[in-house]
Amino acid sequence: MSVWLPGAPCTPRACVDIARPTAAAPRAVLRLTAVLALILAGILLSGLGSRIPAGAVRHWCRWIVRAAGVRVRITGTAPPAGGLLLVANHISWLDIPLLVAVRPARMLAKSDIRRWPVAGTLAERGGSLFIERDRIRALPGTVARIAGVLRAGTAVAVFPEGSTWCGRAQGRFHRAVFQAALDAGVPVQPVRVRYRCAGGGASTAPAYVGDDPLLTSVWRVVTARGVVAELDVRPLIDPGTHPDRRALAVAAQTAVTEGQAMTAHVTEGRVTVQEVLPRPTIRASLR
DSSP states (O other): OOTTSOOOOOOHHHHOOOSSOBOOHHHHHHHHHHHHHHHHHHHHHGGGGGGSOHHHHHHHHHHHHHHTTOEEEEEEEOOOSSSEEEEEOOOOTTHHHHHHHHSOOEEEEEGGGGGSTTHHHHHHHTTOEEEOTTOGGGHHHHHHHHHHHHHTTOEEEEOTTSSOOOSSSOOOOOSHHHHHHHHHTOOEEEEEEEEEOTTSSBOOTTOOOTTOOHHHHHHHHHHBOSOEEEEEEOOOBOTTSSSSHHHHHHHHHHHHHHHHHHHHHHHHTTEEEOOOOSSSEEOEEEO
């Protein structure tokens, strides 16, 4: 493995709170069964490809997250149609269906995911674009492939940190993938992802970090109680507003970081967001 690969200092032992409220074992097993059933259904239906309505894809992704016992809250403006680079900070495997719930997109994923049980098959059939992170010479070809998909009017979802963080800290957005947006002349849509407890504090139960086995992480999620996934869809960054990929990456990361600060301010102001709806603008209501 090359030394240039992105990494995070987060580990399950150091970052994940094990002293958390847990659901009863029968309920956790029921949640896990429901998640697996939905994923298998997705694999069976993936052969239909573009014939599946985008709205159905969004609802299916929300169902996966809800089946795991996690509530979903999304604020901001719905992303536009057409080619779009959807970027977000990365905490959990749950981030993937959550981003697709915001806007159906082809995911950029590390090639290792192909070997994941069940989920790997779904990722491949779902049109994921795989990157070999330990081969830096393959990077220009991957960027060119992403640009081609964007030019064709398809959204691509990317986690530019290149690694998962626990949510209490955040990594730097790596700039290579932003070159694809510049080459294709498409906008960038930043999204802030975070996980909360029912009481409003940060939850690290969904964090999938370090050498955490996937099945261990999945079990930790389905046994957790009161977890809420919050996504803040930040203002669109139009093409041509930044001269190069470095400036574009900084702008996208700044938008995500500002989204974190704004969400914290809203929480203190006792604002409750509505669950995501397929509308141009997702509302917030005061209480």
